[in-house]
Amino acid sequence: MRFTPQLRALDFIVARPIAHRGLHDKAAGVIENTASAFAAAIAGNYAIECDLQITEDGEAVVFHDDHLDRLIEGTGKVKHHTAAAMKAQTIRGSSDRVQTLAELLVQVDGRVPLVIELKSHWDGDGTLAARALAVLEKYEGPYSIMSFDPDIIETVREISPDTIRGIVADRAADGFYNALPLERRLELRSLSHLKRTEPDFISFFFGELPWAPLTAYRQAGHPVISWTIRSPEQACAARRYSDQITFERFMA
Numbered sequence: 001m002r003f004t005p006q007l008r009a010l011d012f013i014v015a016r017p018i019a020h021r022g023l024h025d026k027a028a029g030v031i032e033n034t035a036s037a038f039a040a041a042i043a044g045n046y047a048i049e050c051d052l053q054i055t056e057d058g059e060a061v062v063f064h065d066d067h068l069d070r071l072i073e074g075t076g077k078v079k080h081h082t083a084a085a086m087k088a089q090t091i092r093g094s095s096d097r098v099q100t101l102a103e104l105l106v107q108v109d110g111r112v113p114l115v116i117e118l119k120s121h122w123d124g125d126g127t128l129a130a131r132a133l134a135v136l137e138k139y140e141g142p143y144s145i146m147s148f149d150p151d152i153i154e155t156v157r158e159i160s161p162d163t164i165r166g167i168v169a170d171r172a173a174d175g176f177y178n179a180l181p182l183e184r185r186l187e188l189r190s191l192s193h194l195k196r197t198e199p200d201f202i203s204f205f206f207g208e209l210p211w212a213p214l215t216a217y218r219q220a221g222h223p224v225i226s227w228t229i230r231s232p233e234q235a236c237a238a239r240r241y242s243d244q245i246t247f248e249r250f251m252a
Contacts, residue, residue, distance in 0.1 A: 019046040210241045
């Protein structure tokens, strides 16, 4: 690991492996993004990566998918359900219920760092960013906010410039990106949005490392974390090109 001034300032992110959606184990009934997964990560002294979605009534809840049906009973999108309706749901395969961001902060209480991903609908809506920052305003533990969507991270920079923020990225070649306008796809593929997002770090897909724009970013002294690492062998390879890993399915 390199010890540049930028890395020292972000030591809470790069100093320890990051448990992807908490330290989850589906076979043991510990499901992603749940209180049980976060408790396991805390017990292992790992940093926690988690995901936020916005509800119909403007609350930030800990949930990865846009839609309900993979993880809980019900149909439709999270943004079409209230926070109370989401909190009433038990996560499939476990005894855990959906948490709000505020509830997660109470649980973690500063014991390990949080790396919080804001999920995007790619529609320019900054509601989730604003709500997350409002909830986090008085939280004293170490945390950062990141997103695939540059508009969200630009909103974070504008509302709270001192909040540590990152971009989640890959080479933007997946078919998912075809739904975005060409200008946006080119921006993602070249990282040309960095001038307006000014991220403190980048979280990058390890399977597409190394990559010239990311190498240049790292050589300029900025930290890079990689996702999602699922074996010791992948971890060894990813650490050649990144300063920390986001992992699951093994003990890093």
